[in-house]
Amino acid sequence: MIHAKQYGQTGDHLIILHGLFGNSDNWHSIAQKLSETFQVHCLDLPNHGNSSNLDVATYPNMANVIIEWMKQHNIRQSYLLGHSMGGKVAMQLASNAPERILKLIVVDISPVDYSPSHLEIFEGLKSIDLEATKTRADAEKQLEKYVSDLNIRRFLMKNLVKSEGLLKWRVALECLYNNYPTILKSPTLNEQYTKPTLFMKGELSNYILPEHKDHILNSFPNTDVKVLQGTGHWLHAEKPILFTSLIKRFCTT
Missing domain, CATH: 3.40.50.1820 (Alpha/Beta hydrolase fold, catalytic domain)
Incomplete structure (x- = not known):
């Protein structure tokens, strides 16, 4: 779909x-x-x-x-x-x-x-514990260790939404990571x-x-x-x- x-x-x-x-x-x-x-x-x-x-x-x-x-x-x-x-x-x-x-x-x-240029982004996004993270601001703070560029962090955070009180990704992280060599x-x-x-x-x-x-x-x-x-x-x-x-x-x- x-x-x-x-x-x-x-x-x-x-x-x-x-x-x-x-x-x-x-x-x-x-x-x-x-x-x-x-x-x-x-x-x-x-x-x-x-x-x-x-x-x-x-x-x-x-x-x-x-x-x-x-x-x-x-x-x-x-x-x-x-x-x-x-x-x-x-x-x-x-x-x-x-x-x-x-x-x-x-x-x-x-x-x-x-050549690969998104590996730190993948690592940073996958490192965020969504169950323990309450706000997008908290998630962005965790991502800062991996992605220093503020504009890129804010762009990435647009994929994080709240559903039934919990944060979730609007992007299939594992699927994208597995397909990343193909995407390149x-x-x-x-x-x-x-x-x-x-x-x-x-x-x-x-x-x-x-x-x-x-x-x-x-x-x-x-x-x-x-x-x-x-x-x-x-x-x-x-x-x-x-x-x-x-x-x-x-x-x-």
């Missing part, structure tokens, strides 16, 4: 896929602005938010889940935007079912293998996606590098690249007005 939030009732469909440890709520403000032009669908990916768990979270498996969701909701074609891990899912989906994707937007990720891998891109594609990079981020150029063009030959100056990996949150205007311009021209 895929959980989704819809913004807007008119225009072409636009599906948004978040990154690792994210959920559909992260894109609320962006989706509101984009709903002036599109019917926006912010999805919780498997093992995140209110969507079901997926024990074997390969990129082909996750893409197939999204395709099934599109079929269930009678969405024949859509624009597709994915950030970070969600960008890899988006690339996989566009490769598997190009007839369903009008144009593709990949935000700050490349179709390559990455490149999507399995067997077919080229030849429709217009936009790769968006944060200037200060190292997720898209010059040496990734051939990997990108081999699978997405009709690619344009936009670099958002002064932004990092969360460029959509750092410069939302510029980000949304670029999306609208790309999709509607």
Whole structure:
């Protein structure tokens, strides 16, 4: 089961896929602005938010889940935007079912293998004793030993909710941890996606590098690249007005 939030009732469909440890709520403000032009669908990916768990979270498996969701909701074609891990899912989906994707937007990720960079986050989240922890502030204090960046801690804490008086995760920690080596891998891109594609990079981020150029063009030959100056990996949150205007311009021209 895929959980989704819809913004807007008119225009072409636009599906948004978040990154690792994210959920559909992260894109609320962006989706509101984009709903002036599109019917926006912010999805919780498997093992995140209110969507079901997926024990074997390969990129082909996750893409197939999204395709099934599109079929269930009678969405024949859509624009597709994915950030970070969600960008890899988006690339996989566009490769598997190009007839369903009008144009593709990949935000700050490349179709390559990455080195582990979230192990301390996993260790920190798994170290929190939810039965003995009463508030999100207490949980965040425990996480501080593992994650020094305040903005990242607050982002992660959005996955912690209270249910029947107890704290619980809205993310399948063990499942994600078990699948983390797979998540680091490149999507399995067997077919080229030849429709217009936009790769968006944060200037200060190292997720898209010059040496990734051939990997990108081999699978997405009709690619344009936009670099958002002064932004990092969360460029959509750092410069939302510029980000949304670029999306609208790309999709509607």
